[in-house]
Amino acid sequence: xxxxxxxxxxxxxxxxxxxxxxxxxxxxxxxxxxxxxxxxxxxxxxxxxxxxxxxxxxxxxxxxxxxxxxxxxxxxxxxxxxxxxxxxxxxxxxxxxxxxxxxxxxxxxxxxxxxxxxxxxxxxxxxxxxxxxxxxxxxxxxxxxxxxxxxxxxxxxxxxxxxxxxxxxxxxxxxxxxxxxxxxxxxxxxxxxxxxxxxxxxxxxxxxxxxxxxxxxxxxxxxxxxxxxxxxxxxxxxxxxxxxxxxxxxxxxxxxxxx
Numbered sequence: 001x002x003x004x005x006x007x008x009x010x011x012x013x014x015x016x017x018x019x020x021x022x023x024x025x026x027x028x029x030x031x032x033x034x035x036x037x038x039x040x041x042x043x044x045x046x047x048x049x050x051x052x053x054x055x056x057x058x059x060x061x062x063x064x065x066x067x068x069x070x071x072x073x074x075x076x077x078x079x080x081x082x083x084x085x086x087x088x089x090x091x092x093x094x095x096x097x098x099x100x101x102x103x104x105x106x107x108x109x110x111x112x113x114x115x116x117x118x119x120x121x122x123x124x125x126x127x128x129x130x131x132x133x134x135x136x137x138x139x140x141x142x143x144x145x146x147x148x149x150x151x152x153x154x155x156x157x158x159x160x161x162x163x164x165x166x167x168x169x170x171x172x173x174x175x176x177x178x179x180x181x182x183x184x185x186x187x188x189x190x191x192x193x194x195x196x197x198x199x200x201x202x203x204x205x206x207x208x209x210x211x212x213x214x215x216x217x218x219x220x221x222x223x224x225x226x227x228x229x230x231x232x233x234x235x236x237x238x239x240x241x242x243x244x245x246x247x248x249x250x251x252x253x254x255x256x257x258x259x
Contacts, residue, residue, distance in 0.1 A: 075222040098145040101231040159197025191215030
């Protein structure tokens with residue numbers, strides 16, 4: 001096509017007619033096709049597909065982590081400002097928050113660093129060799145407004161199990177809390193999937209309307225904030241320090257009470 005176009009001295013109509021005459025069994029291009037091909041050859045030097053210039057990504061992994069860190073920091077600041085405002089209005093406000101959390105205890109002494117943020121270099125019994133063929137673990141819920149619990153969770157924590165716990169078990173556990181404390185009490189939990197289930201949020205809104213702290217609640221709990229809850233900051237570490245003094249042989253004592 002290019003050679004015919006040159007032969008016809010860049011006359012696209014004559015080039016179209018000559019091409020049809022020489023190649024009667026082929027699809028015949030329009031005269032504008034001859035013009036476009038020659039223009040493309042002059043501009044980019046070939047007849048291939050022009051490569052699109054993709055914009056370079058504005059972010060990389062480091063920048064993404066930085067953005068997430070800023071968002072997490074802003075959420076922490078917002079929560080702390082809310083808490084400080086409450087403390088200014090009532091200096092013992094923090095004592096009316098029921099801080100809650102779950103942790104995993106195992107018979108091989110491995111700490112769940114997702115839930116546990118307590119470190120010690122002086123206790124050699126935190127990690128101990130055991131028979132791996134008989135591994136087991138138990139999930140434990142506990143709360144602090146005083147000490148509430150512990151409650152042992154059978155199996156993995158799901159939204160359905162957690163809702164049942166909130167509506168039934170927790171209400172029983174709170175019977176030992178003075179009525180005046182319960183009337184002013186806020187309930188806190190983190191934003192794990194089971195805590196964020198719609199049925200769980202509905203239960204909190206029904207049982208503790210406008211007085212619960214968590215993902216999807218009136219007051220959001222900032223993610224990855226172990227230093228803001230006494231369970232992550234101290235309690236789980238203190239309990240595991242005691243539990244792992246000796247290799248746990250079973251989940252409960254013979255009398256089925258908490259060890």
